[in-house]
Amino acid sequence: MSVTTNNFYGAKGRRKIYHISKVLDENVKKLKSDKIPKDFRPRIDGPSVGWKTFFRQQEAFSYARRKSSDLHVFSFESESLGSETGQRMFLVASYPVFWHYYRQLDQQKKTHYELIPEGSVCKLYFDLEFPKENNRNCDGSTMTDIFIKYVTRWMEEIFKVQCSKEHVLSLDASTEKKFSRHLIFQLKKTAFQDNIHAGNFVKFILQKLKVEINKLKKNLSDVLDFDETSFISKSDNSSDEQTVPCVNRLDSQRRSQEQDKNNHKASKVMDRFTEEELLSMVVRNKNNEETLFCDQGVYTKNRNFRLYQSRKFGKSNPLVISEDNLYIPPKDEVMSYEHLIFNDSLIANIEYSPALRILQFALVCQFSNRLSSGNVEAKTCGKAEDIVEGFTKSPYPEIDNFISSTLKTDSKAGRIRHWTYFSQGELIVYDIVGYRYCHNIEREHKSNNIMLLADLKRGVYYQKCHDPECKYLSYKSPDKSIPKEALPSFYFDESFDEFDEGVDDMDILNAALEMEKTIDDRINENMDKT
Template sequence: MKRKWEATLKQIEERASQYERTPLSSVYRPRLSKPEEPPSIWKLFHRQTQAFNFVKSCKEEVHVFALECRVGDGQRIYLVTTYAQLWFYYKSRRNLLHCYEVIPENAVCKLYFDLEFNKLANPGADGKKMVALLIEHVSKALQEFYRVNCSTEDVLNLDSSTEEKFSRHLIFQLRDVAFKDNIHVGNFVRKILQPAFHLIASEDDDMTPETTGLEFTRFSETSSEQGTCFSKMSTDHDVGEGWTSNSEKLGRLGSAQQSSPDLSFLIVKNDMGEKRLFVDLGVYTRNRNFRLYKSSKIGKYVALEVAEDNRFFPIQSKNISKENQYFLSSLVSNVRFSDALRILTCDVPQSKQRIQCLNHTSTSVETIEGFQCSPYPEIDQFVLSLVNKNGIKGGIRRWNYFFPEELLVYDICKYRWCENIGRAHRSNNIMILVDLKNEVWYQKCHDPVCKAENFKSDCYPLPAEVCLLFLLKEEEEFATDTAANAETEGPREPSASVSSKGACPDADWDNGIDDTYILEAAEDAELADAAENSLPVYSGVDEIPDELLIEVLQE
């Protein structure tokens, strides 16, 4: 007995000595697989805004995903993690069965489609043929308007059809090409589907809101110039020959619509027998939730899988499995900046009004179309200060936002000084790139020689007052002050007209309340309802749930 006790005591002493040499972390941080890898990030939020604010404050490359909670109520929670971390737990398909990618507002993204129709209401419809014809039509439009080559081999085709419903997702894997954001994607889709809208309208005098006014959507005059700004330097001759004749191209489009193409295959009937499009136009909105590859809708059991007629095959890698490659390819906002990347735009009618190229003064440096402030106006002003010096009044011609890297790329006009050659380029413009995560900025340019050298200037720190953490803190303080002021103010007396008539006049009703506050109020109501119904609450500081970790480890 004594000998057994001594052996046990020796084991305890050895274990204690081991812990002294390699002490445990004060806070448990789960890791993917290797000890040398950085701690995992797995944060859950009730509000989408909170999730995006956390992303901005995070140095790691993380993304926002939506998880459906419970059947019927539409309640979702928002997960912030990395692609690798999500795939590590997602691939088992035992948890996280109903996941959505949140396509960030203003972020560069891929061209994508959501297609569906009711099989019972459309007994003669051949879904596979319709998909093939749509891809062919889109490929022709990409070539005509942007000189972009595309074929079936460049389209990831995902299927979640059932006996009652035909359902597909198409994600275009264009080589070194992406759209400015999903709003521009939506404009492009509506533009190229105009013949189908006209066909529905010709058969129905009562045009629906979905079809009215869409024929006036137009491609930006600078859309293709925008498209070439990261791939090759466009000379004035190139731009003039290819893209200042935009009205001529639109004229050709109008004549083409009268004779061709025939898009009658896109018109289907819904459950009520009403005609509608095969293409869902509701998926091109801000911060859109788009279902992930291998996920199903909650309450359903059919997940998005690679379709039988899919012709896209990702490039194989030794370190990444084929399934993981499909997963990464299916992510709409998984687009990284490169010098070869072309950004395509398609503008809405309002952009026809010519606006000024951003600059410090009230006089216009250069008039452009369709470009406004970035999501970070403070950083816009800082960039303007960099290109307004030595008597030169430069401006921001356009900007693009790459969400994966939190990178803002500014295309500069009227200021061509290049650090690589120590002087201004004669004809080629420069870019200012702002890395929001690392809080630095640097310069690149469109000059062919500089691009061939892969030139990138030294990195310079951003001023503290334009760093994301500072801006987020300011927002929080402003929100706190606003709430405090609201509490100190007494209740407002209703106007005589309101008290007498019991209704608000139009002027009082349209008081400029931001939709964001309305959405947050609705979310508060949902949270209160969820609490009453004992919905599991996920804190914004939670790590990976222990149950999920245990289940993965047991595999």
């Protein structure tokens, strides 16, 4: 009796062989479809040809600084890292080398971001977005045109910089559900000192816009259905001055004079817009709350900003040139049009020259007397030596262990990715990954990470997060007590407590609380995606 293959392996064995064969066929098809990229040809006068990947951002930055000044850091999301969004790898390459390989990638593999380095001179950029379902009457293109006009008026008023829509590269990643637009200003021989200064400028002009819109809402309250409290932040209730923290306050007389100048400049800008145009920049977010359609959370230290032609991991909407874009890059005999657009889309890609003008907009409470020349007086909140940060254990491991213990649930456990210690206010800020529960929305954020702040003076900790909407509301969770045995004071004799009673240094405490508002400038990565 002859034994056939089917009889020998049986039904179970045949199914297993079929499954293996199917997997092999799929892998063969995938390998055939993957293109082998052409190598970059090095030139004597050319850029660095190195290309190196890292699991940690700080290692990538250290390598780039150590090897060559023309190396830059990018990040990307990959299938090999698992399905959880927010976890990325980092790569270091020069701009020409990166583009050479990036342009050869299949479209679905382009999930890359530019890392805007801390302290790097940069372009002015914006992220505009709103959910279409809650804003059915909004025309995103028209709103973008009005917004560009609004920004250019302020650039002229503050910095005496002339620009228009033709100077703005407009990239679009909109879907049926969401309007999404990136704007990158191409200002000739002009750049901001870094993206923190750019962010201060953006927050200032949007604060002025909010104040003006609130005035209009009061005047039109009988006609328009506005929720008067949903749009006004805590800082809007008292005055319309810039709401950036400043330890060294101006005296009342000077503050009044500067406020008058400030209001006069705002009036000159607002007078160029109709009420309808100003109100058109208000949208409703996914929670149906009123807000501006410009994301103010994209101006943080070592910011990830999505690259031209890239999409978010698992999504199918790449960032492409918008249909109403008017910016045309200068012609080049060597570079293709797409290469030129890619270069111009990079926020930190600034050509240095003696004629380069650096714009500053530092942390101040008011404009300074130097405003007419395009500068803003710098007032810092704390010295650099008052701040310590790292990735491993902080100076207070007992606090680290306690914070780590609060990040565990039955199904998962978060961890401390980075800590920052502010000695002036005895405040430790923990940047958390793997655990995103936010007390504001009473659930986990889908992609934005949270922070836990330990106030060693008061013996409490609380939660804040990177989500733009929570940051817009200045959300801070209720205080929770830190166990006494975890606090540094536990190791001191209680007999010394009588010397501390009633002599709390409120100035230092207030400075620490104000410093919280600029905490995004000191943490190593904001994982809020754009």
